Amino acid sequence: MTTDTAVLSVRDLGMTFPGPRGVLRRAPGVRAVDGVSFDVRPGETLGLVGESGCGKSTTGRMLVRLLDPTAGQVSFRGQDITRAPQRQLRPLRSKFQMIFQDPFASLNPRKTVQQIIAAPLRAQGASPSTIREEVRDLIRLVGLAPEHLERYPHQFSGGQAQRIGIARALATRPELVVADEPVSALDVSIQAQIVGLMERLQAELGVAYVFIAHDLAVVKHLSHRVAVMYLGRIVELGDRADVYERPAHPYTKALLSAVPLPDPAAERARERIVLLGDPPSPASPPPGCTFHPRCPKAQAVCRTEAPVLAPDTPTRQVACHFPEA
Amino acid sequence: MTTPLLAVQNLAVTFDTAEGTVHAVKGIDFTVERGRTLGIVGESGSGKSVTSLAVMGLHRGATVTGSAQLDGTELIGAPDDHLRTLRGRKMAMVFQDALTALHPYFTVGDQIAEAYRSHFGGTRKAAHARAVDVLGDVGIPEPARRAREHPHQFSGGMRQRAMIALALSCEPDLIIADEPTTALDVTVQAQVLDLLTRLQRERGLGLVLITHDLGVIARAADDVLVMYGGSAVEQADAEALFTTPRHPYTRGLLDSLPRLDAAPDTALRAIPGTPPSLLAPPAGCAFHPRCPAYAATSDTRCTGERPPLRTVAGGHRSACIHDEVTA
Amino acid sequence: MIGYLLRRLAAMAATLLVVCALTFAVFYLFPADPAVQFCGKDCSTERIELVRQQLGLADPLIVQFWHYVTGIFAGQTLGTGQYAVQCGFPCFGYSFQSAQPVWDLMMDRLPTSISLALGAAALWLLLGVGTGVVSALRRGTRLDRTLMVGTIGVAALPVYFTAMILLYLVVTVAGLLPYPRYIAFTEHPGQWISNLILPWITLALLNAAIYARMTRNSVIETMAEPYVRTARAKGLRERRVVGKHGLRPALTPVVTMLGMDLGGLLAGALITESLFSLPGIGKLFADSLNKSDQPVVMGVTLLASFFIVSSNLVVDLLYAWIDPRARLA
Numbered sequence: 007m008t009t010d011t012a013v014l015s016v017r018d019l020g021m022t023f024p025g026p027r028g029v030l031r032r033a034p035g036v037r038a039v040d041g042v043s044f045d046v047r048p049g050e051t052l053g054l055v056g057e058s059g060c061g062k063s064t065t066g067r068m069l070v071r072l073l074d075p076t077a078g079q080v081s082f083r084g085q086d087i088t089r090a091p092q093r094q095l096r097p098l099r100s101k102f103q104m105i106f107q108d109p110f111a112s113l114n115p116r117k118t119v120q121q122i123i124a125a126p127l128r129a130q131g132a133s134p135s136t137i138r139e140e141v142r143d144l145i146r147l148v149g150l151a152p153e154h155l156e157r158y159p160h161q162f163s164g165g166q167a168q169r170i171g172i173a174r175a176l177a178t179r180p181e182l183v184v185a186d187e188p189v190s191a192l193d194v195s196i197q198a199q200i201v202g203l204m205e206r207l208q209a210e211l212g213v214a215y216v217f218i219a220h221d222l223a224v225v226k227h228l229s230h231r232v233a234v235m236y237l238g239r240i241v242e243l244g245d246r247a248d249v250y251e252r253p254a255h256p257y258t259k260a261l262l263s264a265v266p267l268p269d270p271a272a273e274r275a276r277e278r279i280v281l282l283g284d285p286p287s288p289a290s291p292p293p294g295c296t297f298h299p300r301c302p303k304a305q306a307v308c309r310t311e312a313p314v315l316a317p318d319t320p321t322r323q324v325a326c327h328f329p330e331a
Numbered sequence: 332m333t334t335p336l337l338a339v340q341n342l343a344v345t346f347d348t349a350e351g352t353v354h355a356v357k358g359i360d361f362t363v364e365r366g367r368t369l370g371i372v373g374e375s376g377s378g379k380s381v382t383s384l385a386v387m388g389l390h391r392g393a394t395v396t397g398s399a400q401l402d403g404t405e406l407i408g409a410p411d412d413h414l415r416t417l418r419g420r421k422m423a424m425v426f427q428d429a430l431t432a433l434h435p436y437f438t439v440g441d442q443i444a445e446a447y448r449s450h451f452g453g454t455r456k457a458a459h460a461r462a463v464d465v466l467g468d469v470g471i472p473e474p475a476r477r478a479r480e481h482p483h484q485f486s487g488g489m490r491q492r493a494m495i496a497l498a499l500s501c502e503p504d505l506i507i508a509d510e511p512t513t514a515l516d517v518t519v520q521a522q523v524l525d526l527l528t529r530l531q532r533e534r535g536l537g538l539v540l541i542t543h544d545l546g547v548i549a550r551a552a553d554d555v556l557v558m559y560g561g562s563a564v565e566q567a568d569a570e571a572l573f574t575t576p577r578h579p580y581t582r583g584l585l586d587s588l589p590r591l592d593a594a595p596d597t598a599l600r601a602i603p604g605t606p607p608s609l610l611a612p613p614a615g616c617a618f619h620p621r622c623p624a625y626a627a628t629s630d631t632r633c634t635g636e637r638p639p640l641r642t643v644a645g646g647h648r649s650a651c652i653h654d655e656v657t658a
Numbered sequence: 659m660i661g662y663l664l665r666r667l668a669a670m671a672a673t674l675l676v677v678c679a680l681t682f683a684v685f686y687l688f689p690a691d692p693a694v695q696f697c698g699k700d701c702s703t704e705r706i707e708l709v710r711q712q713l714g715l716a717d718p719l720i721v722q723f724w725h726y727v728t729g730i731f732a733g734q735t736l737g738t739g740q741y742a743v744q745c746g747f748p749c750f751g752y753s754f755q756s757a758q759p760v761w762d763l764m765m766d767r768l769p770t771s772i773s774l775a776l777g778a779a780a781l782w783l784l785l786g787v788g789t790g791v792v793s794a795l796r797r798g799t800r801l802d803r804t805l806m807v808g809t810i811g812v813a814a815l816p817v818y819f820t821a822m823i824l825l826y827l828v829v830t831v832a833g834l835l836p837y838p839r840y841i842a843f844t845e846h847p848g849q850w851i852s853n854l855i856l857p858w859i860t861l862a863l864l865n866a867a868i869y870a871r872m873t874r875n876s877v878i879e880t881m882a883e884p885y886v887r888t889a890r891a892k893g894l895r896e897r898r899v900v901g902k903h904g905l906r907p908a909l910t911p912v913v914t915m916l917g918m919d920l921g922g923l924l925a926g927a928l929i930t931e932s933l934f935s936l937p938g939i940g941k942l943f944a945d946s947l948n949k950s951d952q953p954v955v956m957g958v959t960l961l962a963s964f965f966i967v968s969s970n971l972v973v974d975l976l977y978a979w980i981d982p983r984a985r986l987a
Contacts, residue, residue, distance in 0.1 A: 057516035058487075061478050065603055162607045194375040198587035206566035220517065227589035227599065247595065264521035266546030268585065270569045273550045280525060281518045284486040300518075318458075389890055411896070422773030425893075426884060434885040434903055434981055446892040481982045499893070 013083060013182050014044035014069065019043070020077030021064050025289075036289045037216070038064045040238040042078070042314070045184045046182060049208065051215040053229030053246075053263075055222055057285050059318045061238040066186045071103045072097060078234055082182070107187035109167035113159040119145070119170055120155040126177045137312045144173040147210075149203060165196035169203065171323060176207065184216045188223060197216035222265050226250050237290055237296040244322025252277055254318050254329040259299050293326065303328050336537040337422075337505055342397035343409070344378070353609045355639070357561040360395065363505065363553075366529060369537040370552030370569065372545060374606050378561040379541045383507045386539075387424055388414040401505065403447035408607060420450045420618035423498035425527075427510040433482040439466070439493045440478025441448040443500045450501050465496040495526065501536075506531070507539040511520045512547060524551055536642070545588060549573060557581050560607045560617030563640055567647040577649035580618045584589040596605045616651070624653040664692075666974070670967050675727075675962040683722050685952045728750065742878060750960060751953030763942060770937040774861065774930065775923035777854055777943045779916065782862035782869055787867070790873025794908075795900065797878060803872070813867035817893035820932040821860045828856060838934045857934045861927055865919065873912055880908035910980055914973050921969025925962030 010175045021039040045051045055225060067073040069080060071087060079088045082098055090098075106112040112207040115124055123144055127137045141169075142152050146168040159167055168188060175183050185204070189197040201224060207213060219225050228244060233243040234255065241254040253259040260279040267273055281300045286292060292299050299310040307327055317323040334419040336472055344356040356378040356424035363369045364388040364475035373379040384390045388406060400404045403421055406414065434442055443465060451458075459478065466474035468493040482490055484541045491511065493508055496508055508527060512520040528551050531538045548569065555572045557580065565578040577581045583602040590597075604621040607613055615634040625633045632652045634636075640648040681773035701709075710716050714725065714736070729749040736743045736752050749759040788808065793802045800897055830835050836850055843850040880886065881904050889903040890896075914938045926940025935941075939958060978984045 057518065157498055165605060193606060194545075194584060195374060196589055196605065197603040198589070198599040199603070201589065202599055202601050221589075222390070222517070222590045223589040226591060226595075227593075227597075250591070261517055261593065262515045265591055266544070266550040268545035268549045268573060268588060268590065269592065270549045270573055272592060278521065280521050282522075285516060286490045325475075387891060389887055415893050415895065417893070418891055424888075424891040426888060428884065431884040432888045434889070434907075436906055436981060445894070449892065449894050483983050501893075508864075622840075 007035070012081075013048050014046040015044070015081045015084075016069070016078070016214070017043050017081075018078035019065065019075050019080065021061070021068060021073065021281060022076045027252065037073075037238050037291070038288055041156075042240055042265060044233055044240065044243060045199075046216060048181065049212045049214055049218050051208065051228050051235075051241050053225035053232040054216060054218045054235060055220065055232060056235035057220060057261075059237070059285060059288055060235040061288070062235050063186050063216045065115045065235070066104070066184045068218060069184050069216060070102050072104065074109060078123045082144060096129075100126060101180050102182040102184070103175035103180040104184060105168075105171050105175050105185040105188045107191055109164060109191070110159060112171055113167060113174075115159055118156055119178045122159070122170060123155075123174050123177055127290065130178060138176065142179055146187060146209070147176070148173040149199075150160050159257075163196075164192050165199055168192065168200050172200075172207070176211065176213070179211065182214045182216070183216070186218045187220070190219060190221060197224070201260070204228065205229070221263060233263070237286065239296065239325065240323075241297065241326065242322070242324045244319070244324075248319060248322040252330070254322060254324040255297075256301050256303050256328075260300075260302075261329060264325040295325075334352065334400070335362040336365045336402060337361075337539070338398075338400045339382075339386065340398040340575075342382065342385060342395070342399055345389060345394045346392065347394075348429050348610075351610050353519055354612070355377070355393070355561055355609065356385065358383070359556070359563045360640075361556050361563070361566065362539040363645070365504065365537050366532070366535040367553045369541055369550055370548040370555045371471075371539065371541045371545060372543065372548050373557060373558035374543055376560070376606050376609055377558040379507050379558050382558075383424070383509050383539060387418060387507065389418075389421060389424075416450070419446050419503070420501045421501040421503050422505040423624065425494050425498050425503065425506060425508040425511045427489075428486075428492040428514045429485075430482060430514075432494060433490065433497075438479050438481055440487070442491075443459075443497050444480075444649055446497060447500050461500060462496075465500045466493065468499065469496045470522075470532075471496070487515055488522060491515060491519075491523050495530070496522070499530065503536070505537045505539070508542045509540070510543070511540070513542065513544070515615075520547075528550070540606050546583065557584075560612055561609070562617060562637065562650065564618065564650045565648065566640060571647050575647075577643050577647065577654055578652070579622045579624050583621070583623075583628060598635070624651070628653070663975075664972055670971055673803060674960070674964060678727065679723065679962055681956050681959045682726060683719070685956050686719065686722065711955070731835070740774055749772065750957035753951050753954050755949055756954075758912055760953050763954060764939065764957055766833055767937055767939050767942045769842060769860050770931075771940065772935065773840070773843065773850065773854055774927055774938055777851075777858045778861035778927075779920055780863070781858050782866040783899040783916065785862060786866035786869025787873050787909070789870035791905065793870065794874045794881065795875035806874070806977055809867040810872045812863050813871075814960075815863065815903045817864060817907065817929050817932055819861060821930065824860060825883060825906050838936065840936050840938075847949050857930050861923075861930045868913065869915070872915065873908070876911055877904065877908040880904050883907070906980070913967055913976060913980070917969045917973035917976065918966075921966040924969075926958070969979055 007033055018035070019039060019042040022035040024038050025061070027037045031124045038140060042065055044052065047201065054065065055060045064073065068075045075088060082088065082102060085098070087098060088256065120141055123141045124137050127140055132140070133226065141155065145155055146293055150166060150169055159170065162170065192200060204215065205228065208215065217225060217228050229246050231245055232249040233240045234257065235241065235255050235256050242249055242253065244259045249258060253262055263279045279302060283300055286299065292309045295308040295313055298304040301308065313325045313327050315323045318324045318329055339359065339361050342356060342623060343358045344444060346353045346355060357381065357583045361369060368577070371382065381390065385393070385395045387407060388411065388594060395407055397407060401417060406477045417456045433439065434552050440459055440462040443462035444455065447461050447631055450460040463474045466478055470478050471489055471492055485493060511527060512523050515523060524547060528536070529537065540547070542548060552569045555569050556563050557578065559580050565572065565576070565581045572581065586600040586604055602621050607617050613620050615636060616638050619633040622633070630652065638650045640650045641654070643649045643654050712720060728734070729745065731747065733749045734745055736745055743752050745759045748761055750764070752759050753763060756763065777877050789805050793805045796802045829837050835856065838853045838856055841849045860955040886899060886904050889899045926938055926943055930938035931938040932944060939941040939961065943955065943958045945960065981982055
């Protein structure tokens with residue numbers, strides 16, 4: 007992994023949200039994200055998985071500067087954008103975009119689809135005739151028809167609205183799209199349509215994705231590499247085959263074994279690791295390795311020392327004192 | 332032949348809305364035996380949740396016809412005073428989101444004790460002791476202390492356990508669980524599902540498990556009912572449904588599912604189009620606008636009558652006129 | 659909880675102090691000179707100057723303010739020599755026009771305002787909440803529609819119109835009741851009611867309409883909550899489902915609004931009091947404003963803000979008591 011070939015590189019990214027104000031002073035802050043580092047290569051998909059509160063969405067928002075990180079660095083094409091003022095960011099903005107979970111909440115209900123998709127192009131200063139042409143191309147590209155352009159978001163189904171969100175994100179031909187749970191609000195039969203669309207667009211346009219989701223199967227299907235997050239940290243990061251076929255972190259292993267397979271015979275034969283309890287609150291993380299209270303392999307050292315993310319094979323890093331062989 | 336625990340026949344539910352009549356459920360049949368789990372799977376608008384509410388008599392403002400017999404007692408059309416004595420006592424429900432399904436003002440213990448007392452009477456103290464017992468049964472640590480807490484003080488997994496404890500408190504014969512694990516994290520989902528199936532086995536309960544997740548069905552269900560657009564399109568035991576799905580919708584659903592156990596780079600075959608509108612459903616088979624078999628044949632029978640469920644193999648029923656073609 | 663209470667009380671004191679300072683600044687900088695008023699119409703310039711000295715009006719504003727604030731807690735002697743007036747604790751100033759401490763004037767009027775406010779509130783709660791609940795539970799029926807159209811009609815009636823119609827029909831035409839005047843409850847409970855019933859109705863009608871609509875919305879919203887469905891799924895009787903699981907959360911916002919409205923009403927129902935010539939705080943305020951009796955105007959302003967600020971606190975505490983989720987603060 008070398009930084010100069012990466013579209014996006016993230017180093018020691020951290021986000022601490024301020025705690026509630028007490029009588030005399032603030033309560034300690036909540037470390038939503040802590041020491042997250044990874045690279046995204048051109049045209050690849052990096053999957054970011056984890057349970058609620060693991061910091062995956064917060065990370066996604068920091069990547070496109072919807073949130074300002076409290077620590078670390080985000081570089082786009084080698085250029086540090088972590089603290090760049092918005093004015094300086096503008097020419098770069100068109101190169102990284104975001105897709106959200108709730109397509110309706112992220113589309114302005116008072117604007118037509120034409121206006122919604124055209125907005126980022128207009129911000130770039132394109133001429134009206136170019137814009138009209140581009141928008142027609144885009145709407146076809148995402149599998150809708152030009153007659154849809156004069157309608158308003160509420161006239162669409164969830165899957166169609168998500169297509170519009172994707173068309174808007176792709177309007178400026180970005181090199182990177184951060185997709186935060188883009189299919190989890192959709193019906194199963196519609197999810198596959200959107201996943202298929204995203205795959206096709208990547209093949210045609212060479213866009214890189216950071217795909218954030220809690221659904222391990224969807225992430226496996228789409229991603230080239232996968233980062234597993236737990237309580238604000240990456241616990242395992244590597245090629246899809248490493249993470250899914252030979253998981254090294256006990257949490258990854260438990261997570262994978264917890265997903266029910268649509269195959270009754272396999273389900274009966276399967277050995278499952280059922281973790282105890284719920285994921286702890288990021289407001290009061292356990293000491294040492296934050297996973298130790300739920301870890302079947304925890305030893306004394308896990309309670310005191312936090313393991314660092316370190317290479318385990320050439321294509322995988324893991325943060326565990328006792329990784330799976 | 333003994334009477335089944337729950338026998339539903341030709342159950343239909345309609346709502347009158349400002350925009351017209353919605354046929355949410357269009358005549359479905361199923362039975363649930365003691366000690367068995369029926370999974371009802373479907374997408375939003377398929378009528379799976381409406382079915383469960385109709386059986387419980389909790390539908391508001393809907394017209395329900397047909398029959399649903401619990402242990403031989405007819406539920407549809409029964410006076411609410413009678414249904415009330417069965418609700419919670421003989422049949423209980425586990426809802427999806429325990430945070431909104433439990434009352435924010437009362438302690439978890441009080442809410443369970445209230446259900447117990449409404450069916451068995453007795454002292455507050457006895458009912459409270461019962462609440463603590465069932466909270467312990469569902470694996471909540473320090474149940475005596477947790478019983479005095481409010482739902483918002485529980486974690487998501489513990490809250491869903493409390494919801495299950497509430498359903499179990501009066502020792503019902505039938506439990507209807509509507510998306511009981513959907514709001515939970517994967518690791519917690521596994522715990523709750525294991526708990527539900529263990530309790531079901533140990534107590535010989537009939538369980539109706541409503542979900543959109545085929546993985547949950549595969550893990551927990553003995554029999555499966557697939558619903559689409561308010562109708563049952565396929566009915567089989569779980570083994571048969573997953574190994575030899577018959578209806579084009581079921582197959583489409585299985586093919587469109589990203590799977591953890593799939594070989595890398597297996598293409599997903601999405602079902603085109605969108606689920607049917609409830610207000611203006613397609614004529615004939617509700618699935619025909621999205622169906623590959625109809626696209627290939629343009630068979631007029633698909634757009635005529637709604638195809639009924641027909642037995643295609645032992646205990647396996649499918650509602651597709653193309654079944655002899657595609658089988 | 660104790661810490662929260664202390665913080666809230668401190669905030670409340672600070673708010674009142676700011677209100678006090680603002681009203682002080684407004685009333686003592688702008689309008690008529692109290693010394694002139696005290697002295698009377700034909701007063702020589704020298705005499706006014708003397709009065710001003712003796713009343714302490716020549717002192718810097720901040721010193722006067724200090725005297726005013728300390729006076730509230732310790733009482734004070736206003737003026738010196740022949741004009742000296744004793745104004746005991748709690749001293750909210752002295753009305754030279756009526757030759758009485760402001761506190762005494764306000765305390766004279768307060769029972770009227772309290773009677774008016776509490777009676778009216780009880781009436782509109784009964785009417786408004788009752789109508790709202792019935793309407794919500796019979797949603798979509800003819801009864802619901804009739805009630806809701808009725809509330810719009812009632813809400814559109816101006817208070818003075820209602821008052822005049824009531825007075826004309828009940829007092830003048832039918833002669834059922836005497837023309838209202840205030841009779842203390844302790845003096846004669848029956849007459850207390852018969853004299854106040856018309857002002858109560860006047861004040862209650864408008865609020866009842868507002869409360870009915872709000873209650874209806876709140877009940878409809880709550881009855882659709884999943885926890886109400888859970889209560890039914892448990893097999894509870896419908897009366898208990900509605901009464902315990904539905905109405906309690908539904909009425910929480912009503913309690914909040916009632917607290918706010920009562921706070922405002924205790925500070926005087928100006929129009930209603932004037933229309934029925936009831937000697938309440940609102941009437942006192944209006945009369946004093948007309949007479950430019952600044953100490954009274956200021957005292958009433960302070961009393962009003964005290965009622966409003968403290969009703970806010972009571973509402974918040976009540977809220978925490980009703981809804982356990984609000985107890986975290």
